[in-house]
Every structure is written in structure tokens, then in C-alpha cells.
Amino acid sequence: MGIFNRNLIPSQPEQAAGTGTGLRTTGMLLLGLAAVLGISFISLTQGLAHISLTTVLQAITAPQDLPDHHLIRGVRMPRTVIGLLSGAALAAAGVLMQTVTRNPLASESTLGVNAGAYLAVVCGMLFWPVMQGHYSLLFAVIGGTAAALAVHALAGGSKGTPLRIALSGMIVTLILSSVTSALVLLNEQTTQGIFLWGSGSLVQNDWDGVVFAWPWVAAGLLAAMLFSRQLDMLLLSEDTARSLGQRVGLARSAAMAAAVLLACVTVSVVGPIGFIGLVAPHLVRLTGITKHAGLVPLAAVWGAALLTGADTIARIFVNSYGELPAGAITAMIGGPWLIWLAMRVSRRIEGGPTTSMAAGGRLRWGAFRLWVVLFSLLLLAVWTLSLMSGTLQIPFTEVIAVLSGGGEEMYRQILLEFRLPRLLTAGLAGIALAVSGSLLQSAVRNPLGDPHIVGVTSGAGAGALFLMILLPQLPASWVPVGAVIGGIAAAALVYAVSWKRGLNPTILTLVGIAVAAASAALINLMIIHAKLAVAPALAWMAGSTYGRGWAEVLQLAPALVLLLPLAWWLGRRVDLLAFGDESAAGVGLHVRNTRLYTGIIAVLLASIAAASVGSVGFIGLLAPHAARLLTGSNHRQNMVLAALIGGVLLAAADWVGRIVIMPKELPAGIVTALLGAPYLLFLMWRSSRTTKMK
Structure with a gap:
């Protein structure tokens, strides 16, 4: 079984296997046994x-x-x-x-x-x-x-x-x-x-x-x-x-x-x-x-x-x-170790061909405007079906009547107080996560970048959960503040560690994985400390739109109105990042600053989404890939199409999670993972074939 890389562990066994090595081995053994004995007692x-x-x-x-x-x-x-x-x-x-x-x-x-x-x-x-x-x-x-x-x-x-x-x-x-x-x-x-x-x-x-x-x-x-x-x-x-x-x-x-x-x-x-x-x-x-x-x-x-x-x-x-579980403690210890190890590994792989992985396609399968129209119609269809579906089926005519200001009182209450705010929360959060993923993939120059993978979503979830569990006296309006602080803290750690290496995409991603693992362990510890039941704990960690209302819509909508134009404005600069650091710098782009600004907007979008729906993964990974596959490498076109796809994906996941096993529900985050898994596996398989052919 020839497996993986052959270049990162020394290619020769230890050369100086003399007295010095024997003393070190004996010393490490005695010290380790003493540690085992002392810790055991x-x-x-x-x-x-x-x-x-x-x-x-x-x-x-x-x-x-x-x-x-x-x-x-x-x-x-x-x-x-x-x-x-x-x-x-x-x-x-x-x-x-x-x-x-x-x-x-x-x-x-x-x-x-x-x-x-x-x-x-x-x-x-x-x-x-x-x-x-x-x-x-x-x-x-x-x-x-x-x-x-x-x-x-x-x-x-x-x-x-x-x-x-x-x-x-x-x-x-x-x-x-x-x-x-x-x-x-x-x-x-x-x-x-x-x-x-x-x-x-x-x-x-x-x-x-x-x-x-x-x-x-x-x-x-x-x-x-x-x-x-x-x-x-x-x-x-x-x-x-x-x-x-x-x-x-x-x-x-x-x-x-x-x-x-x-x-x-x-x-x-x-x-x-x-x-x-x-x-x-x-x-x-x-x-x-x-x-x-x-x-x-x-x-x-x-x-x-x-x-x-x-x-x-x-x-x-x-x-x-x-x-407290020992596994969560080892993750808290292992996260910093993985960061240190990533820095060591980077000395041998920095600048190599693996810093950017071509995992997506580059073909244009149709006109950009056509795809925007098609996905807009699909978004409208999914949202309409979601409003109609549930324990009580609501006719299409009644949905239109309620949204037009009329309709029966019972239907008005169900739609306006429960289904519509939940649907809007899912749709807006999906848009935020998709745009965040599109920005992050460009910033780290890695098509497998995602708010979840680089630690932002987990950090935001940890920040929100910290306020909910450890500071319950604070009003609910502080939860998004905690999420933003947590997401920014996680991203700041990732960027700070990677800064000395010029925000190298490999280091950025590996450090993000370590931060995500440590944040997930912290979430586990807080859930266990709060003695939450298994179902709500798993739902929070996977991402759920259950019980979401107008408060979540009102915290998502202003953020999108403010941040999406900024993401659009960065379009040309983000496009230049795709040509590599040296080429981009050669045409006058300040690479580090562009990555930093792009990352800040992505972090804010992902953090606010996490505050509203929890730790949803895959949206920020799948939507930008699908958009890039359809439209090519233009960032502004990708961002628009990814936003539509993200809105469709999370709204559809919420809808499927509500109806597939009624009266029970599956969290939307789990549904997105299950629905996105086949495409993601295909994406990785295609990327691996590309790697083998090089």
C-alpha cells in the first residue's frame, strides 16, 4: 500500500546511533516511566x-x-x-x-x-x-x-x-x-x-x-x-x-x-x-x-x-x-501542537506545487445571467415549498395570500411567526456562509478552504455558546456579539501564526484545522458542563434553524447589506490573487493586505451566520465550487452565484430536515453534510486524479 507523501520524515534512519543516542533513549525512557508512575498515582x-x-x-x-x-x-x-x-x-x-x-x-x-x-x-x-x-x-x-x-x-x-x-x-x-x-x-x-x-x-x-x-x-x-x-x-x-x-x-x-x-x-x-x-x-x-x-x-x-x-x-x-471527557482535553493540548508542527512542515513545502490545489473545474457551462435566473427561480421554488410544508400543509394560494397581506388568521400566524422567519434565517445564513467560503478560498488560494475548515465557524460557535452558558445573565442580543468575537479571535490566531510566512495558503489551512479542533473541543466542554441534553447539543454543533425567529433575521440582514457590497468591491483584487503572490505583487497588488481584508469580511459573515444557525459546515465549501464550475474564475460572478446556491442549499436542507422524518427533525447542518457528501467526494476524487496525472 503506497500511501501519501514520501518527503517529510527524514529519508534515512538515524545516523549517529552511538552512545549519545543510547543515553537519550535511556533518559527519555526513565523520564517517561517516572511521569507515568507519578501521573497514575x-x-x-x-x-x-x-x-x-x-x-x-x-x-x-x-x-x-x-x-x-x-x-x-x-x-x-x-x-x-x-x-x-x-x-x-x-x-x-x-x-x-x-x-x-x-x-x-x-x-x-x-x-x-x-x-x-x-x-x-x-x-x-x-x-x-x-x-x-x-x-x-x-x-x-x-x-x-x-x-x-x-x-x-x-x-x-x-x-x-x-x-x-x-x-x-x-x-x-x-x-x-x-x-x-x-x-x-x-x-x-x-x-x-x-x-x-x-x-x-x-x-x-x-x-x-x-x-x-x-x-x-x-x-x-x-x-x-x-x-x-x-x-x-x-x-x-x-x-x-x-x-x-x-x-x-x-x-x-x-x-x-x-x-x-x-x-x-x-x-x-x-x-x-x-x-x-x-x-x-x-x-x-x-x-x-x-x-x-x-x-x-x-x-x-x-x-x-x-x-x-x-x-x-x-x-x-x-x-x-x-x-469532562479526556478527548476534549487532548484536543485542547493537541491544537497548539498541530500549529507548531504545521510551521515546521512549512519549511519543507512552502512554495511547492501543493500550495494551491485545483479541485474545481474551469469550464463555463453557460451564460452567467442564465445561471443567475435559473438559481433565482430555484431559490424561489425551494422557499415556496418550505413555506407550504410541515406538520400542517398550507396551500400555495394561502401562502400567496398571506404574503400579500391577507389570508386566514391561522395560516398568517403559522407563516409569519414561525415558518417565514425560520426560512429567511436559513436563506440569509446560507448566503453569508457561501460568500464567506468564496472569499476564504480566494484569500488562502485553496479551493478546499471553508469557514468551518479554517476554524472560523467553530470559533464563532464557541464564542456564542460561551455567552449562552457561562454568562446567562446577558440578554440574547449579546449572542451574535459573542459569535463575532469568537470568530474573529479564531481567525486572528490563524492569521497571526501565518503572517510571518506571508499568509502561506498551506500554513493558513493547517493552522485553521488546529484552531477548529481546539474550538470544537471547547464547545464539547461547555456543552457537558452545562449538562445539555444530547439532541440540542448535537443540533447546536451540527447547525440548526429550529426555533429561529425575526431576531435572527434582523441580525443577519443588516450584516449582509453592509458586507456584501464590500465583498463585491474587492472583486478585481481577489481575482489577482489567483495568479500567485509574485505575479499579483508584480502588477501592484499588496498581497498580504488583500488577503487580510478579504479574510476579515469572510470572518464577519461566517461568525454572524454561526450566531444565528450554529456550526453549519459544507455550505461555504460546496456553493463556491459549484459557482466556479459554472461560471469560471471571475470573483464577482462567483460570489453572486455562490450566494444564490448557498441560499438554496441551506433553505433546502432546513426543508428536508423538517419533512423527511416528521414529527422529528434533522438539523439543517447534518442534512447539508449528507446532501453535499456525494458532490464533495466527487470533487476530491477528481482533484486526486488531477494530482496523479501531474
Whole structure:
């Protein structure tokens, strides 16, 4: 299995494997074991019941029939041990994935393994509960493997770059997570308690999880260490490895299979936990240790320490904030690490051909005005059907009568107080997200840019939720202010980190992914702290127009009236960005300032939309692509057509979500992900074929 990029992990194993390396390995091992031991003991003291270290030692060395001893040995010790096992498994999986792909950004999260395994386990829980109870690992492995293969294919196979892998992994994760959220919402009674587990929780009530997981983890670690020499040879060029007798394809396939198995074991027991497989291997590599005989066990030790430490941090605040998932804490830690790693990666890939990916088409399939008329009519048709549809069907004639100022009183109340403001909110938010996506794709010179992918939507959602949950005394009118502040803060962080590299599109996107992950983790923590029910929590995270009224319309409409003309005014400057930084600067364009102004408008549009409808993804990705495919590369034409398509998409998603499973509803954000997935997969597949042909 030739997978992804071959240039970002050193092509030779460690050269100076002498005394210095041996001392570093020994030092890292001793330090890691000390960290594991210390964190484990601290972990056993934390929880709702305060237990001293002396009591912990007595419970381990001389257990008695005491409540504290039973609590330690029956609940806290299994939790700590499963944390150690899971951390070691995820770290080792990260090492193997990075070695096979020779890509420093590869991990169980970026390759979509966690999301695929999680979806498969939820499907087993809902549709084959008896089988899932006995074969949970099998379900997880099938899902994780399928997701990794999908990311591999979409990223361009062996020609995939770190940026393409990260984006492909995030897109596959978004799609799979949307399907998972839909299943959970449709089966809320069956999936009670799954939200905490789905965020990555080490909670254990007995030793069953440990008994199940440890043989698999031990076998995976042992195999990785026994075949460390073969893993070292995977870092050589293929010709060199083959001349040394290495069966490269078989070795890569076996190593990736072991990595997926290790990651899926953890998902089947403690849920999807990200970033451990990214952080731990690089933490060890920073000391200069690259040979797998030392790298695998050291990464496993430090991964165990990191995950158990993250869970310990979460439990320190259990009395104040409730049970927090370890997965959210690791995401908060891993986000900054990914930013740092993106900066390191940029030194090797900056200015390369992968900074701009041609994922869309350039053909003009018709006159611009014709497409505007067609999509305007489609928008009108979708909006009309949406007003007519619902638990109570309203005739078309009554809709026209009400909108004309007449109609029956019952219909007037339903349309004017409920359906019309909700429809306008969806339509205006769709327009805002589509224009924001169009601007961002031009600003980062990456057709896979999107307010969700570069962290703006998640940051805005976190800001809005912060005010709603942690400052409930503030009036509801402050929510959009919180969203704008959160979106601007996320974008400011992305731009600040990327500024020194000239706002390099690759760095901008990778940093955005890290910020989005950290913001999503913060949203998870706030939802759990507020003890929101599963359905509203998932609806908020996915994006929903349920219950939206005239207040949301009145906060969206002025923003669009102000910002859309500014986006139009930037048209010629944005067009010049497509020619590359040097060419644009050569004709007098101030590239950084243009990117900055474009980004500010995009951030404001996405933030205000997020304040109104939550974290809706895909609109800002799909609508600009569809517009570019139809009209070419003219920014002003793209923006107009993308706005119409965005209004159609989110309004249609809201309509479908309301009627497809009446009387229940699916959040519009989930519907947009499910409806947009086929086109998005086609887009990535087409882009990967273009990459292979180069």
C-alpha cells in the first residue's frame, strides 16, 4: 500500500546511533516511566471523592474491606489502566502511520480512523446490538479501515501532500460525524449517554475494558518492536529498501493494518480520542530518536502519560464543572501542537506545487445571467415549498395570500411567526456562509478552504455558546456579539501564526484545522458542563434553524447589506490573487493586505451566520465550487452565484430536515453534510486524479 507523501520524515534512519543516542533513549525512557508512575498515582486520588495518596498506597499494597479501597481498586484503577493502555496504543499507532505515510501530520485523527470506527460502533449499537456487544472491535476496525482508505484515495494516493491529507481527513471526518450525529438524534433513547463517550471518555465501572483491550494493545506494541528494523527501512527510498530485501508493499500494508487495529481498540473501549498519536511520536523525535526500536516504546510510554495526564486534569475540575471527557482535553493540548508542527512542515513545502490545489473545474457551462435566473427561480421554488410544508400543509394560494397581506388568521400566524422567519434565517445564513467560503478560498488560494475548515465557524460557535452558558445573565442580543468575537479571535490566531510566512495558503489551512479542533473541543466542554441534553447539543454543533425567529433575521440582514457590497468591491483584487503572490505583487497588488481584508469580511459573515444557525459546515465549501464550475474564475460572478446556491442549499436542507422524518427533525447542518457528501467526494476524487496525472 503506497500511501501519501514520501518527503517529510527524514529519508534515512538515524545516523549517529552511538552512545549519545543510547543515553537519550535511556533518559527519555526513565523520564517517561517516572511521569507515568507519578501521573497514575495522582489520577487515583482525583474524583468526586477526595482520597489521599496514603489511602491509595494502602489500597494497592494492603487492600481492606473499606469503601475507599473498593472505589480505588474497582473504579479508579481500571480507569487509570485503560488510560495507560489507550495512550500507548494511540501513540504507537501514530508512529506507524507517520512511518508508512512518511508524513508528520498522519495520526488516527487526521486519517479519519477515529471517525470511521466511531460511526461503525454506533451503527452496531443501533442495528446489530447483540453482535456489537460481542464484536465491538470488529465493527471499529471495519469502520476505521474504510475511513483510512477513503482518506488515502481522496488525498491523491502516493502523491498526497500533508495539506491534502489533513483536508481529506477533516472532510471525511465531517461527513462521517454528520452521519453519526443523525443516527444518534434519530435514536436518542437507544443512544443515551453516548455524547460523553463520543467525546473520548475513560470512565470505567469495572475491569472488563482493560481485560478486553490489553492483549490487543500488547500484541500490537510487541509486533511493532519486533519488526522495528523493517519499519526503519520504510524510511529509505523504495529502491534502496527493495535492494536490501524489503517487501515494501507488504511491509506498509502490515504496518498500517497494525496502526488501524491499535487505534480501533481504543475507540471500541473509550471512544474516539485524538491528537495523542500526533503529539507523542513528535515529542520523542524532538530528542533525535528516530529508530523504531526506541521510538515505538518511548512514544507508547509518553502517550500513556499524556492521555492519563489529560484525564487527570479533567477530573481535577470534576466538582466544579462535572465529568469532562479526556478527548476534549487532548484536543485542547493537541491544537497548539498541530500549529507548531504545521510551521515546521512549512519549511519543507512552502512554495511547492501543493500550495494551491485545483479541485474545481474551469469550464463555463453557460451564460452567467442564465445561471443567475435559473438559481433565482430555484431559490424561489425551494422557499415556496418550505413555506407550504410541515406538520400542517398550507396551500400555495394561502401562502400567496398571506404574503400579500391577507389570508386566514391561522395560516398568517403559522407563516409569519414561525415558518417565514425560520426560512429567511436559513436563506440569509446560507448566503453569508457561501460568500464567506468564496472569499476564504480566494484569500488562502485553496479551493478546499471553508469557514468551518479554517476554524472560523467553530470559533464563532464557541464564542456564542460561551455567552449562552457561562454568562446567562446577558440578554440574547449579546449572542451574535459573542459569535463575532469568537470568530474573529479564531481567525486572528490563524492569521497571526501565518503572517510571518506571508499568509502561506498551506500554513493558513493547517493552522485553521488546529484552531477548529481546539474550538470544537471547547464547545464539547461547555456543552457537558452545562449538562445539555444530547439532541440540542448535537443540533447546536451540527447547525440548526429550529426555533429561529425575526431576531435572527434582523441580525443577519443588516450584516449582509453592509458586507456584501464590500465583498463585491474587492472583486478585481481577489481575482489577482489567483495568479500567485509574485505575479499579483508584480502588477501592484499588496498581497498580504488583500488577503487580510478579504479574510476579515469572510470572518464577519461566517461568525454572524454561526450566531444565528450554529456550526453549519459544507455550505461555504460546496456553493463556491459549484459557482466556479459554472461560471469560471471571475470573483464577482462567483460570489453572486455562490450566494444564490448557498441560499438554496441551506433553505433546502432546513426543508428536508423538517419533512423527511416528521414529527422529528434533522438539523439543517447534518442534512447539508449528507446532501453535499456525494458532490464533495466527487470533487476530491477528481482533484486526486488531477494530482496523479501531474
